[in-house]
Amino acid sequence: MYEAAIRKPLVTGDKSISDVSNDICRPIENKPTKMWWLGFTISFICLTIFVISIGWTVWEGIGTWGVNKTVMWGWDITNFVFWVGIGHAGTLISAILLLFRQKWRMSINRSAEAMTIFAVICAAMFPLFHMGRVWLGYWPLPLPNAYGSLWVNFNSPLLWDVFAISTYFSVSLLFWYLGLIPDIATVRDRATSKMRKFWYGFFSMGWNGSARNWHRYEIVALILAGVSTPLVLSVHTIVSMDFATSVEPGWHTTIFPPYFVAGAIFSGFGMVLTLLVIARSVLNLQDYITIGHLEAMTKVVMLTGSMVGLAYLTEFFIAAYSGVEYEQYAFLNRAFGPYSWAYWTMMSCNLFAPQVFWFKWARTTPWFIFIMSIIVNIGMWFERFVIIVTSLHRDYLTSSWAMYSATIVEVAIFVGTMGLFFTCFFLFSKFLPVINMAEVKSIIKSRE
Amino acid sequence: MLDKKLIIGVYDDGDNLLHSVEKLRKRGVEILDCFTPYPIHNLDKALGIKRSNLTVGAFLCGFTGFCLGLLLQFYTMTSHLHTFKSWPMIIGGKPQNYMMIPSMVPVTFECTILFTAFGIGILFFIRAKMIHGKIPDILDPRQTDDRMLLVVTPDQLGEVSRSEFDSIITSAGAIEIREHNPEHSNDNQH
């Protein structure tokens, strides 16, 4: 068994193997706590808001939003990119860190992956429902049809999005599920109720922990991690191409792919931090998600935040250096135009705020990390808002310049996707092991 | 597996199991299988399991995805396969031949990944004989929790006698030795 000599234990509290099972299966095997019910109820109310506001949009038309002939994308695509960005941390943590053999990932990768999946579900809602005719939402799929074999446009970044998001979602789901199988089997075998036995039995696919299967399992996990790593990088690259391949000043930039990926990792870790700080205290998992974990993640946040900040500055430089007046105007307008409040919110949340993580205290104080993670989330939402709205609202022809403000329906949809996300997450924490038991068991030091 | 007569060593520590396996293998005992709640490093090597060919399968799946992705786009968007000629689409003055390959990169890439991931997943389930709703062959309900099992059939013991076997594994840390008899399988299973 691997033991790093100079590292602190990744799991504290001197846990035995059965302690791990007991601790992690407790939420599944017991009645949910009051906190859980409170959180779930709030989330579910938000989910109801989502259903109502989406229903209203589909019934009445996209006109219920504040978008107009100049700014045709507003909160919808902002939220889409925001959620996709959040959806990056999970696969990134499990895949890249697995490739780098970072064992500290083991206690957080499960929930991070779950977060990925739920975030991608939330993200997918926006490109779907921002369509004027959502009932024809299957048309971008490359399906042969009766129209004399009319296909789709492989030049369109939106089509790339369709492929990227659906691939990312399904591969992440597979990866997550594969990781869950041994743990589901554990729950199955511990189960006392018939119902639980049946369902966990159904989903465990007959896993019995044989050494041969573990051997194959590890190979598969490695391969999936191997393909997921470029996948996770490609997804936000492709999302960034929605903007980068266009002609709009402020969008048409080659820096977007790396910049978006860094931003995605940044926001993803921000969201993971938000969730884990809550989860470790609500579910009593301090021994598994230690301060060490949090500290490692804050370092990533600080690094990626600075990378994003660098990208902001580079954009300005390139715009100035390009000599294209439209480009120059777009960036000046971002920083000093009518939407400068959004720009400076973004700058302070994403570039300046994470710099406090240079201090050890900031990296190791959970409540402070929680606040910072919220700030990071806000900042990254504004980044997308700034990119989309401020670029569109003043582009080439000055006659078409316009302002955009969201309507209550758009706000409700965003709040609603929060509800969707957290409802999923609460259900996940109730019904599935939030920590990868099998992996944690392999790293605890019960023998000493 | 459950239809055979089995000797089962029960452990509560993976390292002990690993040592037992190493000792037994040294003595020429072929081990039927081990059951552990978590992957024990080097256990597969100790058991002498041949490296799986799943990686090759993954490559083949990925390659299929790559080809299919590229073919789909060549078929629908370019004139090279003589299919597009029947429906020429002028899209923003973009090329209609191999020059549009840059536009094909994302979709081809995604197809490759998609096919690799799902191909390898499905291959794994086939090789591991796993499917939804399969009734697992469980020897000990704690084998997925905190117990590790070492399983041999009596005829695999070869020249090692049963008592010798018992002493080897007990000395290596087995906490219990059980026998599984398919005729009374219910006795061993709760």
Next chain:
Amino acid sequence: MSGTFYNNSTFVAIVILVLVLLLIAGLLVGVMRMVRGMIQEKYPEEVKPGWYERVVKSKTKDWNPTIVTLVVIAIMVLVLGGWGYNYGMTEVGVQQDYSPDQPIAYSHELHAGKMGIDCQYCHTTASLSRHASIPSLNTCMNCHKGAQLRDKYNGQPSPELMKIYKAVGFDPETSTYDPNAKKTPIKWVRIHNLPDLAYFNHSQHVAVGKVECQVCHGPIQEMEKVYQFSTLQMGWCINCHRQRGIDVNEDDNGKYIGNKYYEQVHEEMKKKGEHYVTVAQNGGLECAKCHY
């Protein structure tokens, strides 16, 4: 798009009703299970295996749920998909073989087939306009003023013809029109219905493309009762456009004898050494040729 659906309050009512009923059913099942659980707790032996356990469970317990699920899904896909496909096809107006009853049992077989009347004698505007147009009643009267088919109906005019006479206020006995009669048009049932998003022009096909009526309308001269011969789907249009040529012929000396409109195009193509053959090559598959 949402046409009738949008305003249909019955649909909303049904959806609400279904939801309410499902809720009630769920509640009832819950109550039932609770009662059964209480009974079991009180009298553990007395509960006999229920119908479900005896009949269903005994047979299904060995089934693999995955396979069962897949089979059920497959059946549902087949049934619902088939129904949906059928519904969708009628909804978008794909109604091949549609053959409704017409107010007058007019026979194309008789007129176009046996008598050999040219299609455009009645459908006059087919070569002139977008519409082939159904003939006005005075076209019918051109012949049927005299041809009253009395020999077949015991000296009375044909009852089908009487419908026309009535419509135009014609008295077959005196062969005169009643100037005061209220004239009522005949409401023919349209058989070939293209969706409004597709623009189709008869004259383009009949006069310019020289397409025979039968290519699309089938053996109309053999139809006692007209039915829709073609699917009228877009794929069907497209296939024809891919195959049919346009009028860019040259005579043996290389002199252009085709439609003069295409002459410039033809010259340009010839210069480039391209062969100019099908409608598709002349842009006949471009969206705005039919959709605007």
Next chain:
Amino acid sequence: MGNSNKYWRGVEELESKTISNGNEFSDALPMDEIFGDAEELTANRRDFLKFFGFSVSAVALAACNKAPIKYAIPYIEKPETVTPGMPLYYATNCGVYNEGFPILAKVREGRPIKLDGNPNSFLSQGGLCASGQGSILSLYDTNRLSNPVVDGKENANWAEVDKKVMGVLKASSGLRIVTRTVTSPIMKASIDAMLSAYPGSSHVVYDPISYSGITKANEADFGKKIIPNYMFDKAEVIVSFGADFLGTWISPVRFSADYTKGRVPSPENPKMSKHYQIESLMSVTGTNADYRFPIPVSKHGLYLANLYNKVAAQLGGSAISGVASQELPGNNLEVIAKDLVNARGKSLVISGSNNMHDQQIVNAINNLLGNYGSTLNLAGGMNSSQFDEQAFDAFVADVKGGRADAVLFVNCNPVYSYHRGVALAESLKKVKVISTNIVADETSALAQIIAPDNHWLESWDVQQPAEGYYTISQPVISKVFNTRAASETLRIWSGADVKTADNDQASHNWVIEFINANGGNADKSIHDGFFGSATGSSPSYSGSLDNAASDIAGRKSGNGMSLALYQKVGPRDGSWALNPWAHEMPDPVTKVAYDNYVTVSMHDAKINGWEQGDWMKVTANGHTIEKLPLLVQPGQARNSVGLAIGYGREAATSQKNDLTDLGQNAYPMVSATSNGTEYQGMSVTLEKVGSGYVFAQTQTHHMIEGRDFMREATLDEYKEHNNVRNEHKPHIVSLWEEYDYTKGHHWGMAVDMNACTGCGSCIVSCSIENNVPVVGRNEIRRRREMHWIRVDRYYAFEVDADTHTKVRIGPSYVDQDFQKGEFVTKENEIAGLDKASDEDKDYGHYDNVKVVHQPVMCQHCDHAPCETVCPVLATTHSSEGLNQMTYNRCIGTKYCGNNCPYKVRRFNWFRYNLNPKYDYHFNNELGRMVLNPDVTVRSRGVMEKCSFCVQNIQMAKLQAKRENRKLKDGEAQTACAKACPNNAIVFGDQNDPNSEIAKLFKNERAYKMLEEIDTAPSVVYLTKIRNRKEEVKEVHQS
């Protein structure tokens, strides 16, 4: 105009009477069928209106599960001229302003769907104004009277109604017949018949907009009461004192067509007329002037008199004495006078004032300059204003005093538009009122009996728009309702025995009789739409300026605010103010749709502490309007307040939409004097009563920000380099082979910004042709107007004095000097100037603005950014260079709209048809008759945009193919190109080397918008050239 315009009317009809006229438009419109079936109203079909003769009728769900049954209903007797599916063009008259303006009506299956100008008449020259375009909707107006109304009840029996009316008339001893200006000899005869039938009766003319100042001045100076025949094409120097002759003044379509002829320089003939506009408000005409000088409303006459004196001084005329001396800044009045004198005989001075004395001075100047006979002429003058204020005031007094006991209003609405309309309405309650009208307007609402008139598109008539020149109206649709032509009604009421043939109108015969009697050929005249030529006597000048001198000298020119009432290009005088197109079209200058507002200069706003969107209480001429929003108008003169008339209609409407209770009626602010109805110069007070109103503007940023998609130069620069401003073509590199567009057609459009006056006629024309929905004020406020073509209007602000100020560039403030006369187009520089002006409260840089109009439609880029990004190929390119938008494939991702650098794509945010929330003509079956059956009505959630009128292209190509010939240049036309009176928009095939468009593409002035981003547009713009002396300074570069 090519072959497609077979605007002939069935000549055979005249030769043989066997086919009655009415049949041509089917027996009668099956109204009960249209309105009968509620199921139909939910059908979203574009062919839903093929009632006429044939095709779809009902969408009734059959009992079985089969598809909905659709019926096809053939004609009973098909008229020979009608081919279902093919348009017919008829020459007739536009009836909006009783001018007898010759138009062509495009008729499909018996219903007119589009109006265009008659290209062969000098009056229209192929153009038609926005309100004329939109007037077709008044035919399909749900507010129209469908039956005679007696005492508030409908009575379908005309005979009974006639009897009743004649009883009333016989009992009366003082009948007054009130009509608008009568240019129709048919109507005149009917009125005469009435006058002779009823002793004691008399005829009074009432027009909402009076030009009596001009007619009276001409009566005084020449002895001929007429509006002169202006010939702007012959004028080399045009000086207009507030006359909006390109927008609303007298006959704007003809004037702008003529005006433009002298405004487009070419390398062979690098000449332009020089246009000075001296005005208070910013009019459409002012935006096109080479030099524009804002003057206060109250000093209008003073400036005129001074100009006269300066001209007279040079030419030796006698000066007007007793008027104060007045100069324009920079002694420009002197310059103008010199220019006028230099262009003697080829200059033209006009004034928009309706004051007889102002007009007398104008006459005197023109006479001094010898312009009579060359640029304006009394021979062949216009008959379109016969309004006499005194006569009408006498009528009002008669009604009040009981001398008139019965009043017959013929299609006029003085209760609304007469300045003492409220008092008139009060006194009308005491007398018998009979009215003929199309809709129940404010005046008809007071009538005991209303006899519905035919719509002008349903009528036979002859009109005399100019002396010696007759235009002919013919019906282009069979009567929609149970109506009767007013001329026939009057003739019947006079007791004449009017015989109407089966389905025909008696006026048909009168028209033919009149044509034959006046030396015209009936067949040819009806076919052409006009006969005769504009000639007449031209008496010589014998005027005196004595009265004018004393009048002007006596005018107060205090420092208070003065009001100028004006007409807007859309709603005009308000007669047809319930037309949604008139309001949906933004005002050409302010770009505000729907609203009525008060305009002031920035200076006045700032010193009074007002802001745009403040609610103002306006008081003038004893009338108070409680609440109107305020709009700050750059270029407006100080101490001048602008307010549009034509709003505040109170007539009951059947639809509830943004046109109901729109704006406030400003007619009561008109002041009537013995010199004519005054529309300007009334003293006015404004009081702020609230704030925060948001205008529905289609353009909210008015500066061009120094960008070069809009290019302009001076004439001198142009003479030096014909490609001025276009010298630097971007170097375009393409990664791949270009698509070969050389075979077949390659459609292109050219927009000449020298010819474009910004009138907005193209916008309405496009909306009608392409079934563009009306979306209402709120959607426009949210920047969601649906127009496929828009006219962008940009201001360049002239620095009034050397200024040193700080200009914000990004985070920092940079010192910058502005020199007098420099034009500023950047937001931050304007802000800097504002800041400098905050000290002296002058804001002079808002006084002089240079305005450009730039029509923008889909550019049909050959490298279209929108096409690349559509995931489902809903927008692709055709081999003819068209950017095709396929609605039925669109799923509405809106990505194309974002990626369009020209922002010409429009999204259907809601369902705008058959949606009670958008209760315009798309929401009722009658209004939907105006829809073009060749164009899809778009559903909710799809993108749409300019298609280059692909339906017309396809139709023209098909016509050529059918006739086995090549397509001729000009056959395929877009609606905007057709509507433009100035030929500013030209459409055609770039591949046809002889086409006009191919030549324009090679024109040195031609450039493509945003060429440098290589979208390769198919639209070229021609650099605007201004005839200014000083060099137009390069936009200030910081």
